[in-house]
Amino acid sequence: xxxxxxxxxxxxxxxxxxxxxxxxxxxxxxxxxxxxxxxxxxxxxxxxxxxxxxxxxxxxxxxxxxxxxxxxxxxxxxxxxxxxxxxxxxxxxxxxxxxxxxxxxxxxxxxxxxxxxxxxxxxxxxxxxxxxxxxxxxxxxxxxxxxxxxxxxxxxxxxxxxxxxxxxxxxxxxxxxxxxxxxxxxxxxxxxxxxxxxxxxxxxxxxxxxxxxxxxxxxxxxxxxxxxxxxxxxxxxxxxxxxxxxxxxxxxxxxxxxxx
Amino acid sequence: xxxxxxxxxxxxxxxxxxxxxxxxxxxxxxxxxxxxxxxxxxxxxxxxxxxxxxxxxxxxxxxxxxxxxxxxxxxxxxxxxxxxxxxxxxxxxxxxxxxxxxxxxxxxxxxxxxxxxxxxxxxxxxxxxxxxxxxxxxxxxxxxxxxxxxxxxxxxxxxxxxxxxxxxxxxxxxxxxxxxxxxxxxxxxxxxxxxxxxxxxxxxxxxxxxxxxxxxxxxxxxxxxxxxxxxxxxxxxxxxxxxxxxxxxxxxxxxxxxxxxxxxxxxxxxxx
Numbered sequence: 001x002x003x004x005x006x007x008x009x010x011x012x013x014x015x016x017x018x019x020x021x022x023x024x025x026x027x028x029x030x031x032x033x034x035x036x037x038x039x040x041x042x043x044x045x046x047x048x049x050x051x052x053x054x055x056x057x058x059x060x061x062x063x064x065x066x067x068x069x070x071x072x073x074x075x076x077x078x079x080x081x082x083x084x085x086x087x088x089x090x091x092x093x094x095x096x097x098x099x100x101x102x103x104x105x106x107x108x109x110x111x112x113x114x115x116x117x118x119x120x121x122x123x124x125x126x127x128x129x130x131x132x133x134x135x136x137x138x139x140x141x142x143x144x145x146x147x148x149x150x151x152x153x154x155x156x157x158x159x160x161x162x163x164x165x166x167x168x169x170x171x172x173x174x175x176x177x178x179x180x181x182x183x184x185x186x187x188x189x190x191x192x193x194x195x196x197x198x199x200x201x202x203x204x205x206x207x208x209x210x211x212x213x214x215x216x217x218x219x220x221x222x223x224x225x226x227x228x229x230x231x232x233x234x235x236x237x238x239x240x241x242x243x244x245x246x247x248x249x250x251x252x253x254x255x256x257x258x259x260x
Numbered sequence: 261x262x263x264x265x266x267x268x269x270x271x272x273x274x275x276x277x278x279x280x281x282x283x284x285x286x287x288x289x290x291x292x293x294x295x296x297x298x299x300x301x302x303x304x305x306x307x308x309x310x311x312x313x314x315x316x317x318x319x320x321x322x323x324x325x326x327x328x329x330x331x332x333x334x335x336x337x338x339x340x341x342x343x344x345x346x347x348x349x350x351x352x353x354x355x356x357x358x359x360x361x362x363x364x365x366x367x368x369x370x371x372x373x374x375x376x377x378x379x380x381x382x383x384x385x386x387x388x389x390x391x392x393x394x395x396x397x398x399x400x401x402x403x404x405x406x407x408x409x410x411x412x413x414x415x416x417x418x419x420x421x422x423x424x425x426x427x428x429x430x431x432x433x434x435x436x437x438x439x440x441x442x443x444x445x446x447x448x449x450x451x452x453x454x455x456x457x458x459x460x461x462x463x464x465x466x467x468x469x470x471x472x473x474x475x476x477x478x479x480x481x482x483x484x485x486x487x488x489x490x491x492x493x494x495x496x497x498x499x500x501x502x503x504x505x506x507x508x509x510x511x512x513x514x515x516x517x518x519x520x521x522x523x524x525x526x527x528x529x530x531x532x
Contacts, residue, residue: 101397102390109382143384 028152031132035078037203039163040136042147043184046221047138049076050196066218070095072105073139074226078165080132108139112148120154134164140221167203174202303407307359311344312484313446314355316414318439319467322495323416323424325355326471329505330486345492347500349374352388352417357443359410388417392427400433412443418494445482450474
């Protein structure tokens, strides 16, 4: 029933629907869900971000979805990447300013809280629209490794692992299973990267495969400054998970086809 | 480090800067007094109620600050129980020489930062290093506007499990970190003593004794010092601790201006 009257209350972000919803904010979240998937996963020492890059056509380069904010912080974005770039600019300015005034890398939780406030302001203004981008923020600061996600609504949460964007549910399912099994505790950098790539592969449509042009990862952690791995650099990780995937398939076949 | 020795020069340099900027007004007003402040209502031109030396030394396990509890009004020893060393949060100590009202203003600023940390309740608090750098930025900015906070500050502290921190920042924005620092007269009288006796693995007792000896010498020779002192420490395990003020033991028997105890001095009572 609420869907029927949606159109009457969804033109301005400053208008509530009778069901107590802000439809414009929900539409903005829809924009995030339409973007290509990106995900993050962390343990006590490292945070890994992974993103699926897309290119508008074969002649174009793939669009960058992972951005460095500072040596100890980076983000992945999903949705309107132009909105994302504007937020990245803000974050970089804040991080640099903090380094100048306090001679310390900015505390992740503080920056994310400010970011979320910025998002919220756009949901309560007549002259602005909500940001149509979801950010996953990976940071390693004075209180350890953290992964945060912001939404167009201005809400933000901290996660052990999270995936956003189109078909991200399958990625989330993989991450939840792995988290329940071992919570990624004690994983090395390499193991964490492989988990991220496997989760990324889980969200691919049909017969698409991860290749070095479309897959990208970034890692930050204890004694590991934020760095993006893509193109040729990522091929060796892709090879690793292909080998493991084949090994898994082989063992399954043995079980299902008992030797007579 | 040659920069450490020119401690007072920049104060006079600053006065010269102010004079230069007000010469235009003086000429037009045809006044002769070059030291009349031109904008006393909007810009600090001279300190009024002042504190003297602050001492700071790192030792094995932490860092200590020491100071007397006197605030002078020119040559009058006016306020005898002023706390020139104070703490911010659980881990940071700040000691101030110079204008006491500006120190109070600085403490308000720092308290605000700490209160904001508490309100966020995210488990993160600004470290001594961050307070120090914030002050550095503020002091330099005020200097650029020609309206300084007339202080020389020592910021000391020790985060849990981290190395102790000791830094100096002053009214013109000079800022540096060191193992031991003295402001004011201490830079001339106490530093030589500290240089002789300091080592990185001093224990607390040695550090305390060294600071007391320095403050005693300062009381003997600095006309704006008093013998009522405080010593504060910041350690990795216990956080900060500021002692209650206490009197230093002093000896005046050897004072050679006293005719009851003649020593080999010139007839005019001078001594070298």
